[in-house]
Amino acid sequence: MSRDPFLPDERGWISVNPRLATARRIVVLGLTTIGTLVVVIALAVGDRAELGFAALLIGLVVAGWLWWLIGRQVRAIGYSERADDLLVVSGIVFRRLVLVPYGRMQLVDVRRGPLERYLGLATVQLHTAAATTDATIPGLPPDEAGRLRDQLAALGEQRSAGL
């Protein structure tokens, strides 16, 4: 067997929509820009323009790195609906795979924030009786999110047997 325990088995991972990267970039880069600008302006006002220039450079490098990182992170997210359980994989450096048997799902949430609505995305979150489960699939097109929710709810109903 390969050394990579996160490879999918038969059918492979379904990736999430790349627009999720856009959404995350807007949030993260927005914050980075604001942070950098505050520092740069403060330094410029304080007559330390050369330091301000350095801060601007650092800000740009960090922004570029985050841009690249978010792209990779979003590509690393995947899910797979198997006969008896749902699999969600995520992370590049700290990798995680969550397996949730359908019969264990207590409820399924679909969330859409303002930015997600604007970009046509939705997040599906599965809850079991365990607080540690944390199976979240972000960046789904709303139709797919709705379909997944109904599908999961139906399967959960079928297989459910209490806690």
Next chain:
Amino acid sequence: MTEPRRTHHVTPLVTVVRAAPVLIIGVFVYGGGEATNVLGGLGTGGVIALILIGVGLYAFFSWTRLTFFYDDDGDLRINSGVFVRNERRVQLSRLQSVDITQPILARIFGLAELRPEVAGASAEGTKLQYLSLEDAQQLRAELLAKAAGLRPDEGATVDTAPEQVLVQVPSPHLLASLVLQPSTVFLLLLVPTMVAIAGVSGVWELGLTGFFLVIAPITVVGGQFLKYFGFTVAQSSDGLRLRFGLTSHRSQTVPPGRVQAVRIERPLMWKPWGWVRVVVNVAGATGGEEGEDRPSVILPVAPLPVARALLQQILPGVDPFSVELTTAPRSARWRAPLQYKQLGVGATSVVFVTRRGWLVPKWDVVPHARTQSVRLTQGPWQHRLGLASVYVDSTPGPVSVAALHQSASRARALAHEQAERSGLARRLAGPGQPESQPVDAVNDRLAALGLQQPPERSEGNGVEKLGGV
């Protein structure tokens, strides 16, 4: 629907007495003077009296407005609230446990607090505060009998189910076990060390600090000792009964089959005595006030054979110590040098067992039928060493099940097998059915799916006997 009943009529008085010290101190500390000025020469005593009368009135109306009864479905209803009405229905088929608590003040008045616990409900609004101890015991027996499916006749008194005492923890054992905890020992060793350093270096403040550090372990050990004093475990038809506490006496009942996961831990210093501690996850109100209200410790200290016998009551046919565990590969010692030798994971047809911990080695057991979800994780360091960890999620509680630092391919197989077993354990049980299934059926299914069955040493795993929640 039965006749609405009320809590004990002394309740408002107890509430006032309980609130009084805090209020009086509050008045003295925060501008008692100012309030006196505003209220025009009442004097501090007057202000206190006024506040106490207010509290008393509120307590009185709270008492008159709190009623409880059985509805037509036989479930318990509790209506409460002075300004905001709160109507709670306690579905008895979902009853997790019933607690009787006697805080010291209630104890003086011969009263007790009854708290039926239902999965997912907050403790607030479900507690009946206060009943006479006799009434509380009677009501608990009634609730548990109903939860167990018995339908006692209207008005007939339900006898508390007869019980058989399984374990009684002797006080010297309890005290010794608390002193020999790693945290206590560490603090106790820290003190002479700091005093010695102070003596050598001449920084006497350090020695003084060290001296004051003695207080910490004393309070911790003292608090735990009072809390678990006289710990008694008894078996009865309505479940496991736990009774403990010196100043504040508690009595908890865990109905059969409500235990979600079990941990047996053996702090290093307990080893010479062969003692272990048993804690469990019971599905119930998440957290409560401080997570204190659900049963978690079901045996604070006992010799191993006693703990094993108790385990047979909770998970019949399961003995985690006879399950053959796969140890972590040698490369794991670079990731977890201290607990590397303790790491292990194994499974029978009924339970998943993991072992870990260095100062406090722990055995964690979760039945497949209680597995909520499975997680496979790998950090960068683990990736380099070809390792991964598997976490089996249980309901909230002190027990967490983790097979740490297994080889990556083995971890992957474990995670998938466990998800499979969990699904099987559910399906064979069928919706709403008690989850009892012959082991053979599971084995056949696993074999049919081409999953290897881990070697099994335990004997008599006849039937998993766990009621549905």
